[in-house]
Amino acid sequence: MILQIPLSIMNKPMKKITTVAILIMLSVAGFSFIIRPKADEMVPYPEGFRKWTHIKTGLIGPNSPAFKTTGGFHHIYANDKAMQGYTSGYFPQGSIVVFDVIDGVETDGNTAEGKRNHVDVMMKDSLRYPATGGWGFEEFKGSSKTERLLTETVRTACFNCHTKQGDYIFSVLRD
């Protein structure tokens, strides 16, 4: 459908048309301001990530120096936009990568999954997170969708470490 401008408006003096145009522009600008997220907005819980693509897995055992912070299984999951990043090298806006940390319970040489320890999230949104390469970082306790664990100091440490990698992502999609 084509928007039709009534002929009546074309007959109005130019001054009035200019005023209307300016008012429309100001309304649009105001609306953009309202819907644009604040720069410090928190990373949301990654709803439905258990059905995203499983990128890869590792197991950090008790003999590892990393055991205290990330001991157990860690599974990495990517949403569809992040999958574009894993295949092209460029992660588009809206990419979300999850690092799901689950206790490892060993019995007779077999290690099974226990309870969830925490869920770490990286979300690409250059408007929200311009200071950290366009990525927001967060960590949720256990299976909670609301209990957040990252302090500003730890968040900065996350970013500083991830800068070592191309587009801030360490993992590579396993075949």
Next chain:
Amino acid sequence: MILQIPLSIMNKPMKKITTVAILIMLSVAGFSFIIRPKADEMVPYPEGFRKWTHIKTGLIGPNSPAFKTTGGFHHIYANDKAMQGYTSGYFPQGSIVVFDVIDGVETDGNTAEGKRNHVDVMMKDSLRYPATGGWGFEEFKGSSKTERLLTETVRTACFNCHTKQGDYIFSVLRD
């Protein structure tokens, strides 16, 4: 749209209508016979399973008696139909479950994924696999889509063990 039967056919003698009906029934029966898979048809390679839902993971270490056959990480993946089974307890026709076995490579207490060892598949199709609870079993070597490893003896052993579980599936979807 409603199928309309031309009035002309209603005026034909009953004998001719019966002959036409029998011919149609025979054609349908013949077509069904053609498209029905042979009972011994092989389980196809599960194309695209790496993007299916990741059900759970385990790690079988060198101290486990199962290490020789299924040592390393095993990841279980389910297609959308099998996901109905994991949530409802009833696996519909077309359900496919994959058991992806990847070497575990340990360094300083951290175990990472190495090369793929084999891909085991269960496919629900009661027409193809009536003798094994409606499930077909197969195992593919490494990342090959064509090298099949199961002998009839091993396939029977797979089935006999899986009969211990409801609808033949051991795994439970991790949250």
